Amino acid sequence: MAANESLNHDEAPVLEALERYHEADELAFTPPGHKQARGADPRVTKVLGEAVFYGDVLASGGLDDRLSRQHILERAQQLMADAVHAEHTFFSTCGSSLSVKAAMLTVTSPHRRLLVGRDAHKSVIAGLILSGVEPVWVSPAWDPERHLAHPPTAESFEEAFEAHPDADGALVTSPTPYGSAADLNGIADVCHRRGKPLIVDEAWGAHLPFHDKLPTWAMDAGADICVTSVHKMGSGLEQGSVFHLQGDLIDPASLASRADLLGTTSPSVLLYAGLDGWRRQMVQHGERLLGDALQLAARTRAAIGDIEGLHVDDAEDYCGPGRAADLDPLPVVIDISALGTTGYRAADWLRTRHHLDMHLFDHRRLSAQLTYADDESTVGRLIDALRDLSAHSADLADVPGVDVPTPADLRMEQASLPRDAYFAHLEDVPVEEAAGRVAAEMITPYPPGIPVVLPGERLTEPVLNYLRSGVRAGMNLPDAADSSLTTVRVSA
Numbered sequence: 001m002a003a004n005e006s007l008n009h010d011e012a013p014v015l016e017a018l019e020r021y022h023e024a025d026e027l028a029f030t031p032p033g034h035k036q037a038r039g040a041d042p043r044v045t046k047v048l049g050e051a052v053f054y055g056d057v058l059a060s061g062g063l064d065d066r067l068s069r070q071h072i073l074e075r076a077q078q079l080m081a082d083a084v085h086a087e088h089t090f091f092s093t094c095g096s097s098l099s100v101k102a103a104m105l106t107v108t109s110p111h112r113r114l115l116v117g118r119d120a121h122k123s124v125i126a127g128l129i130l131s132g133v134e135p136v137w138v139s140p141a142w143d144p145e146r147h148l149a150h151p152p153t154a155e156s157f158e159e160a161f162e163a164h165p166d167a168d169g170a171l172v173t174s175p176t177p178y179g180s181a182a183d184l185n186g187i188a189d190v191c192h193r194r195g196k197p198l199i200v201d202e203a204w205g206a207h208l209p210f211h212d213k214l215p216t217w218a219m220d221a222g223a224d225i226c227v228t229s230v231h232k233m234g235s236g237l238e239q240g241s242v243f244h245l246q247g248d249l250i251d252p253a254s255l256a257s258r259a260d261l262l263g264t265t266s267p268s269v270l271l272y273a274g275l276d277g278w279r280r281q282m283v284q285h286g287e288r289l290l291g292d293a294l295q296l297a298a299r300t301r302a303a304i305g306d307i308e309g310l311h312v313d314d315a316e317d318y319c320g321p322g323r324a325a326d327l328d329p330l331p332v333v334i335d336i337s338a339l340g341t342t343g344y345r346a347a348d349w350l351r352t353r354h355h356l357d358m359h360l361f362d363h364r365r366l367s368a369q370l371t372y373a374d375d376e377s378t379v380g381r382l383i384d385a386l387r388d389l390s391a392h393s394a395d396l397a398d399v400p401g402v403d404v405p406t407p408a409d410l411r412m413e414q415a416s417l418p419r420d421a422y423f424a425h426l427e428d429v430p431v432e433e434a435a436g437r438v439a440a441e442m443i444t445p446y447p448p449g450i451p452v453v454l455p456g457e458r459l460t461e462p463v464l465n466y467l468r469s470g471v472r473a474g475m476n477l478p479d480a481a482d483s484s485l486t487t488v489r490v491s492a
């Protein structure tokens with residue numbers, strides 16, 4: 001059902017325009033140079049199929065005419081906005097990594113301040129580096145027992161605004177990749193009492209507007225901008241992201257301009273089509289699909305919880321005063337510490353032995369991301385493989401330990417702006433000599449992509465020990481100049 005009566009959710013403007021393009025036998029003397037697969041190497045089409053190339057047409061001057069007079073993208077974006085209770089929606093073909101930067105650069109500008117939860121994704125840190133914005137870090141709600149960060153509480157944002165009333169707005173990540181969700185109503189309230197906008201990095205929450213048993217959706221909570229990756233929890237293609245806007249604190253034209261600044265001039269129509277078709281699917285079938293997925297997740301969680309040595313983290317573990325406000329049960333986070341191994345070792349074993357790719361893994365957890373695309377057969381394979389993992393735990397126990405610091409030891413002093421440290425003269429120093437120096441790079445365990453170190457932070461021994469022991473145990477640090485962490489890049 002459309003909230004706006006003039007919109008019809010049976011339509012999928014991008015997909016329909018693509019059909020018309022083919023029916024009309026449009027002949028392109030434009031990019032893409034494969035010209036509807038004709039120029040594609042048969043060895044490529046053998047793997048990818050020709051359909052990928054048929055859908056890959058020029059957006060403006062191909063799918064739509066050179067002045068976009070059919071308003072194809074505009075109508076698809078309006079339908080998406082209507083579906084998720086936003087006033088404006090923008091499609092992005094560069095992932096939420098672009099969308100979140102566009103949102104930040106609209107809310108604030110160089111030399112100004114933004115409140116940011118310290119559990120932000122590395123794309124947010126990239127936004128700080130590019131913009132020269134000063135982050136006012138807001139501490140996540142740490143669970144010291146599980147060594148896990150939940151989104152910062154509304155009280156933490158309140159305190160941060162009290163200390164820095166000049167901050168232009170706030171950015172919170174919710175849900176986290178572990179599924180824990182913030183009190184978005186409370187945080188939006190804290191911002192709006194001061195007339196400041198709230199950005200929600202909801203990369204993991206594309207599905208939230210379509211079922212009322214899921215955590216609150218940012219637009220419903222009154223956030224001003226939210227960013228979602230439709231390829232994560234929805235069925236868009238990789239890199240398909242949308243950002244949504246409401247209220248009068250942000251000018252839509254400024255947001256569009258920032259996105260234009262960062263984006264490509266050759267957006268993928270395939271990605272647009274994926275976003276457009278997913279919106280129609282969700283409006284028409286989302287409640288049923290997600291309802292079924294939630295039931296499947298409940299059964300799967302119970303079955304995994306019955307396996308010896310495995311504990312499935314649930315709302316009781318994550319939610320409550322001073323912790324998360326809610327939990328999305330679709331990321332099934334499994335604590336395997338009782339098996340005496342690490343998530344890294346277990347993930348490798350599951351891939352090698354069972355061809356299962358787990359989503360997150362850390363020193364004591366694994367997670368399996370479920371979506372409405374899963375069914376009894378896929379979770380059956382998961383459960384069987386996890387039973388096998390439990391039965392083979394003795395083979396997996398010869399793992400180096402990870403020296404996980406206390407929450408207090410994880411926090412480092414922000415000695416200079418991320419941008420200044422990143423663009424300063426650099427030096428690569430042996431890790432043994434790095435404590436006390438100011439980092440000039442991000443060092444990010446991936447997944448989940450939350451930097452442990454970011455430019456401008458003064459490095460400390462406990463953090464370096466954590467990362468070094470992590471690398472020995474199998475932690476992946478893809479963005480560090482030296483991923484083995486023999487050296488660390490610091491400001492000279």
Ligand SMILES: Cc1ncc(COP(=O)(O)O)c(C=O)c1O
Nearest residue numbers: 095096097121123173201203229
């Ligand atoms: C919290 C968060 N924000 C933003 C992003 C970036 O999203 P994308 O991969 O769509 O660029 C990610 C990716 O994992 C993420 O976890």
